[in-house]
Amino acid sequence: xxxxCYGPLSQWRQSMALRAIAAAATCLxxxxxxxxxxxxxxxxxxxxxxxxxxFLSLTNSSACHVDLDLLRxxxxxxxxxxxxxxxxxxxxxxxxxFSETLDLPKLNFHPVxxxxxxxxxxxxxxxxxxSATIQAPVASAPPNASxxxxxxxxxxxxxxxxxxxxxxxxxxxxxxxxxxxxxxxSVEKHxxxxxxxxxxxxxxxxxxxxxxxxFSLVRILYEKRDELTQWVVLIDDDTFFPSMxxxxxxxxxxxxxxxxxxxxxxxxxxQLHYAGHMxxxxxxxxxxxxxxxxxxxxxxxxxxxxxxxxxxxxxxxxHNTLTKLTWERGLHQMDLRGDASxxxxxxxxxxxxIHHWKSWFHADMVGLSKVASICGEDCLLRxxxxxxxxxxxxxxxxxVVEYSAPFPNPDAMEQTWDDSKYQGLDPFDYSLGxxxxxxxxxxxxxxxEAISERERKQIRQIYVxxxxxxxxxxxxxxxxxxxxxxxx
Ligand SMILES: *[C@@H]1O[C@H](CO)[C@@H](O)[C@H](O)[C@H]1NC(C)=O
Ligand SMILES: *[C@@H]1O[C@H](CO)[C@@H](O)[C@H](O)[C@H]1NC(C)=O
Ligand SMILES: *[C@@H]1O[C@H](CO)[C@@H](O)[C@H](O)[C@H]1NC(C)=O
Ligand SMILES: *[C@@H]1O[C@H](CO)[C@@H](O)[C@H](O)[C@H]1NC(C)=O
Numbered sequence: 001x002x003x004x005c006y007g008p009l010s011q012w013r014q015s016m017a018l019r020a021i022a023a024a025a026t027c028l029x030x031x032x033x034x035x036x037x038x039x040x041x042x043x044x045x046x047x048x049x050x051x052x053x054x055f056l057s058l059t060n061s062s063a064c065h066v067d068l069d070l071l072r073x074x075x076x077x078x079x080x081x082x083x084x085x086x087x088x089x090x091x092x093x094x095x096x097x098f099s100e101t102l103d104l105p106k107l108n109f110h111p112v113x114x115x116x117x118x119x120x121x122x123x124x125x126x127x128x129x130x131s132a133t134i135q136a137p138v139a140s141a142p143p144n145a146s147x148x149x150x151x152x153x154x155x156x157x158x159x160x161x162x163x164x165x166x167x168x169x170x171x172x173x174x175x176x177x178x179x180x181x182x183x184x185x186s187v188e189k190h191x192x193x194x195x196x197x198x199x200x201x202x203x204x205x206x207x208x209x210x211x212x213x214x215f216s217l218v219r220i221l222y223e224k225r226d227e228l229t230q231w232v233v234l235i236d237d238d239t240f241f242p243s244m245x246x247x248x249x250x251x252x253x254x255x256x257x258x259x260x261x262x263x264x265x266x267x268x269x270x271q272l273h274y275a276g277h278m279x280x281x282x283x284x285x286x287x288x289x290x291x292x293x294x295x296x297x298x299x300x301x302x303x304x305x306x307x308x309x310x311x312x313x314x315x316x317x318x319h320n321t322l323t324k325l326t327w328e329r330g331l332h333q334m335d336l337r338g339d340a341s342x343x344x345x346x347x348x349x350x351x352x353x354i355h356h357w358k359s360w361f362h363a364d365m366v367g368l369s370k371v372a373s374i375c376g377e378d379c380l381l382r383x384x385x386x387x388x389x390x391x392x393x394x395x396x397x398x399x400v401v402e403y404s405a406p407f408p409n410p411d412a413m414e415q416t417w418d419d420s421k422y423q424g425l426d427p428f429d430y431s432l433g434x435x436x437x438x439x440x441x442x443x444x445x446x447x448x449e450a451i452s453e454r455e456r457k458q459i460r461q462i463y464v465x466x467x468x469x470x471x472x473x474x475x476x477x478x479x480x481x482x483x484x485x486x487x488x
Contacts, residue, residue, distance in 0.1 A: 080474065082109060087131060087134060101384060104392075144173065150170070168241075170200070171198040232286075261323045263278075267431040285313060302319075412435060
């Protein structure tokens with residue numbers, strides 16, 4: 001009984017009234033609840049694995065189980081349909097490429113009762129098997145990005161909220177991140193958090209308007225450069241770099257000793273029409289130091305032209321230097337309104353940058369990036385077909401989808417987002433084509449949470465499909481495991 005009262009069970013949900021009751025009474029009550037409901041639930045699912053001592057094993061979270069709390073947070077408080085996939089990753093130095101399909105068995109959904117006090121439900125052995133084993137490249141240390149200085153203009157509050165996402169690309173790389181924020185309050189907790197996350201962060205507080213703060217980055221970053229700095233990079237607080245290694249590698253193809261203005265156009269012709277041919281800020285704007293030196297010399301002139309920050313940069317460059325934009329196709333402004341899932345699910349190579357993921361469209365970049373610790377950055381957003389016999393796909397860290405029909409051209413991106421305001425032809429094709437029509441019958445499970453279990457070398461991803469009417473939501477849990485004897 002002692003084990004029962006210790007650990008997660010004693011914190012069970014909806015326990016407000018019970019909190020007042022002494023611990024002993026709580027134990028008795030929980031025991032009673034288990035006797036009434038626990039066995040009943042298990043009965044639906046067949047035998048419990050640990051037959052000798054089901055109660056003790058309920059506190060043992062390393063046994064294979066469904067995390068009912070997680071399902072209650074993301075799916076339903078009553079009941080759901082649940083399926084589990086387990087993918088084992090062997091990291092090998094002779095890795096060549098990821099397979100197209102995973103050769104998974106058909107998904108098997110089982111009902112799960114959530115209107116209970118239980119926190120977990122043990123799963124029988126036959127539902128806890130390795131669904132697929134794949135190879136992945138060996139893990140590598142973070143790249144050296146000490147030649148890049150990143151500038152972001154934001155608020156103190158948004159800066160704090162952005163640090164976890166920044167950590168994915170900046171932590172341990174030596175990249176210098178300079179944030180210019182308002183003067184609303186202390187930034188001590190920001191500094192502490194950045195240190196914990198191993199982000200090299202400098203915070204400058206000033207009272208300028210946001211747009212002026214953005215342009216002022218040109219001068220601030222120029223002043224804060226050091227002898228290693230080759231690139232001055234302007235970003236938004238919702239600019240995300242899925243793979244710093246890929247970014248560093250790609251930037252090596254540009255000569256930083258020349259004046260360089262590298263960035264991305266908007267994807268939408270109507271935005272291009274209004275804002276003009278320039279590097280759009282959210283995708284990241286990469287300026288070589290020789291160019292920034294030229295801009296710094298005309299700073300005051302350029303600062304007086306009040307406009308959107310990225311427009312001010314473009315105008316300053318076009319009016320004062322011979323440098324023109326180089327469109328780096330891996331960078332993405334993501335001017336896609338509504339449902340941008342077609343972009344993420346395209347199965348194309350991993351974007352160098354992503355933007356608007358927490359404003360125009362919600363996608364959890366921190367959740368997405370977690371699985372990189374198991375299969376490497378190149379498996380993020382990787383699209384695997386379940387098997388050649390069906391139209392199910394796993395888009396790693398983003399969704400699980402079933403298309404209503406096979407699509408003949410695997411390169412075609414599904415245009416799920418809203419139409420452009422542009423009246424002419426093909427407003428998105430110059431940037432994202434080939435495109436295909438939205439699949440109205442697509443079944444889509446979206447990532448709701450990813451949980452790292454470091455000590456067990458695994459990541460659990462929770463994908464949820466909410467359904468219409470009184471149909472139960474469906475949940476797919478994908479458990480990613482490191483093969484323990486794989487090379488590291
Ligand atoms: C928990 O369960 C695992 C797997 O069933 C077992 O190896 C481990 O010894 C158990 N731990 C405890 C503390 O009971
Ligand atoms: C279940 O109830 C909790 C507590 O009231 C709530 O926070 C949560 O959002 C609910 N879950 C769903 C899926 O509605
Ligand atoms: C790749 O490496 C694995 C072990 O790391 C080995 O078993 C396998 O034979 C190798 N394959 C090739 C083609 O070298
Ligand atoms: C990164 O590269 C610079 C310049 O080559 C070097 O001085 C620095 O020590 C490197 N940093 C790390 C962490 O390797």
